[in-house]
Amino acid sequence: MPPALATLGLAKRYGTIEALRGVALEVEEGELVGLLGPNGAGKSTLVKIAVGLVHASGGEATVCGAPAGSRSARASLGYLAELFRFPGWYSADEVLRLHQRLAGSAGGEAERTELLGLVGLSEARGRKVDAMSKGMQQRLGIAQALVGSPRLLLLDEPTSALDPAGRRTVRRLLEELRARGVAVLLNSHLLSEVELVCDRVAILSRGSVVAAGTPAELSRARGVEVATAAGLREFPDATRDDAPRIVADLVAAGERIYEVRVRQTTLEETYLKAVGEEAT
Amino acid sequence: MTGLGVVAAYALRESLRRRVFAIVLVLTAAFLGLYALGTQRAFEEVAQFDSDPVFEAVDERTIAGATLLGLAMFGTLFLGAVLAVFLTHAVVRGDAERGLLQPLVVRPVGRTTLLGARFLAAGVVCALYAAGLFAATAGITYWAGGWWPDRFWLPAAELAAAVVVICMLSLLGSVFLSATANGIAIFMLVGAGIVGGLLGQIGDALDSETLVGVARNASWALPFEALYQDALHSISSKSFGLTGEILQLGPFGGAQRAGGTLAPWVAGYVALAGGIAALAFARKDL
Numbered sequence: 013m014p015p016a017l018a019t020l021g022l023a024k025r026y027g028t029i030e031a032l033r034g035v036a037l038e039v040e041e042g043e044l045v046g047l048l049g050p051n052g053a054g055k056s057t058l059v060k061i062a063v064g065l066v067h068a069s070g071g072e073a074t075v076c077g078a079p080a081g082s083r084s085a086r087a088s089l090g091y092l093a094e095l096f097r098f099p100g101w102y103s104a105d106e107v108l109r110l111h112q113r114l115a116g117s118a119g120g121e122a123e124r125t126e127l128l129g130l131v132g133l134s135e136a137r138g139r140k141v142d143a144m145s146k147g148m149q150q151r152l153g154i155a156q157a158l159v160g161s162p163r164l165l166l167l168d169e170p171t172s173a174l175d176p177a178g179r180r181t182v183r184r185l186l187e188e189l190r191a192r193g194v195a196v197l198l199n200s201h202l203l204s205e206v207e208l209v210c211d212r213v214a215i216l217s218r219g220s221v222v223a224a225g226t227p228a229e230l231s232r233a234r235g236v237e238v239a240t241a242a243g244l245r246e247f248p249d250a251t252r253d254d255a256p257r258i259v260a261d262l263v264a265a266g267e268r269i270y271e272v273r274v275r276q277t278t279l280e281e282t283y284l285k286a287v288g289e290e291a292t
Numbered sequence: 293m294t295g296l297g298v299v300a301a302y303a304l305r306e307s308l309r310r311r312v313f314a315i316v317l318v319l320t321a322a323f324l325g326l327y328a329l330g331t332q333r334a335f336e337e338v339a340q341f342d343s344d345p346v347f348e349a350v351d352e353r354t355i356a357g358a359t360l361l362g363l364a365m366f367g368t369l370f371l372g373a374v375l376a377v378f379l380t381h382a383v384v385r386g387d388a389e390r391g392l393l394q395p396l397v398v399r400p401v402g403r404t405t406l407l408g409a410r411f412l413a414a415g416v417v418c419a420l421y422a423a424g425l426f427a428a429t430a431g432i433t434y435w436a437g438g439w440w441p442d443r444f445w446l447p448a449a450e451l452a453a454a455v456v457v458i459c460m461l462s463l464l465g466s467v468f469l470s471a472t473a474n475g476i477a478i479f480m481l482v483g484a485g486i487v488g489g490l491l492g493q494i495g496d497a498l499d500s501e502t503l504v505g506v507a508r509n510a511s512w513a514l515p516f517e518a519l520y521q522d523a524l525h526s527i528s529s530k531s532f533g534l535t536g537e538i539l540q541l542g543p544f545g546g547a548q549r550a551g552g553t554l555a556p557w558v559a560g561y562v563a564l565a566g567g568i569a570a571l572a573f574a575r576k577d578l
Contacts, residue, residue: 065397065578067577083400083402084400086399093391096391099309111395115399116400153395156395
């Protein structure tokens with residue numbers, strides 16, 4: 013089965029500005045991939061090429077094996093734009109009904125009920141968009157993206173307008189979708205959010221992928237510190253697995269141990285190092 | 293329902309919900325009320341000319357009826373243009389800038405279908421509006437003075453076609469221009485068409501071939517004006533002699549018969565503009 017999303021040598025040029033420079037990225041079925049990067053790194057451009065809103069200048073992008081932007085590719089995906097709006101006079105239910113018709117979904121009322129429940133908008137089914145808070149509109153946007161049971165979901169800053177409770181709802185939703193086998197590309201500024209839910213992370217800077225891996229791989233070990241009666245002892249090359257042996261050796265040597273600390277590079281530190289001065 | 297039908301129904305609903313539609317309806321009601329009042333008074337005045345020997349050579353009731361209805365047709369074209377522009381001026385770039393377009397475009401409907409559906413919805417609303425308003429003003433003219441245009445269906449269809457042309461120009465402009473810029477640009481084009489018609493009138497009065505030629509080219513370059521002029525001509529196409537001459541010099545663009553090439557020209561013009569819009573939209577990054 014082809015990957016839900018695959019890009020190879022993907023490039024985009026806006027006049028003299030190179031927004032993407034040969035990006036290679038894959039999102040497998042049921043995988044949740046986080047896309048990180050500072051403003052202008054090319055994250056939204058990458059997502060927009062995948063959904064067919066922007067045309068690539070070079071390279072290729074496929075969605076479930078079909079060229080990005082094709083009718084078949086668009087039929088396989090759901091998308092929440094960073095900046096979006098629904099007509100104010102539509103109710104939540106009507107927005108979903110419209111998108112069911114556009115997506116050719118046969119889910120009917122049952123699907124709309126399920127989606128509104130998933131995003132916590134069951135009580136607001138008949139409420140007009142104009143009467144919704146920004147956070148409610150964003151949750152409706154996520155429900156809209158899920159219409160037609162897409163195989164790939166592309167979310168561009170889906171939690172930017174949400175309060176902590178709303179963010180937790182979205183995190184749970186993403187975990188639920190992963191369990192159902194839906195592939196998700198999550199474009200976010202919130203490192204903690206990405207670290208919590210994503211299987212893999214790709215960091216973009218100046219249009220290129222500068223770091224990629226699982227959150228654990230990117231948050232790599234940076235040594236072990238042991239507080240002894242003689243003072244702080246540092247083992248810069250040691251990992252978490254080395255800690256018991258280090259402690260045993262020190263005790264055997266007659267040291268008194270007060271504290272053991274495994275030092276790790278956080279995703280934030282890796283991110284800042286990867287994007288360099290751009291992030292400052 | 294097909295993608296075209298879904299988007300057209302969406303656009304139709306959007307059209308009817310827009311505040312501008314309510315404003316146009318209020319303006320229309322005010323226009324019709326004033327027109328009824330003015331027409332009734334005008335025909336009362338004209339009735340007093342019957343005994344005046346100065347007016348023996350002309351059919352003053354026809355002059356009054358055709359002039360008044362011509363004025364109403366100008367108002368119809370203007371109000372139709374307002375409606376057409378406001379329903380289409382933001383279809384692509386304006387809606388994209390507001391974030392309304394993206395959720396629709398990523399659905400498996402197709403950009404050309406989306407654009408076609410928006411044109412269909414706006415075109416139907418505007419065409420029905422223009423034809424309906426023409427029918428209402430013709431009815432008022434008949435009620436007030438017992439005068440009925442020489443031809444009814446042709447000018448009704450031509451006014452409807454004229455606002456459809458404006459719809460298409462506005463839709464084309466929306467691919468390239470922001471909503472405000474496009475609205476201004478289309479109103480300037482409508483103004484240019486009217487000025488072209490007035491130039492033609494002046495050219496006729498001064499017997500200037502150059503001015504008449506410029507006006508004719510302008511009206512064919514902006515065919516809503518040629519349609520309007522032909523519609524104006526057709527309401528009194530059976531008038532002749534001094535009455536016919538006076539009517540040809542009538543207000544707001546002289547009545548000019550366009551001939552049989554106008555309909556295919558308009559169809560080709562709209563198709564070409566639609567083709568350019570579809571091509572540009574298909575290549576546009578949103």
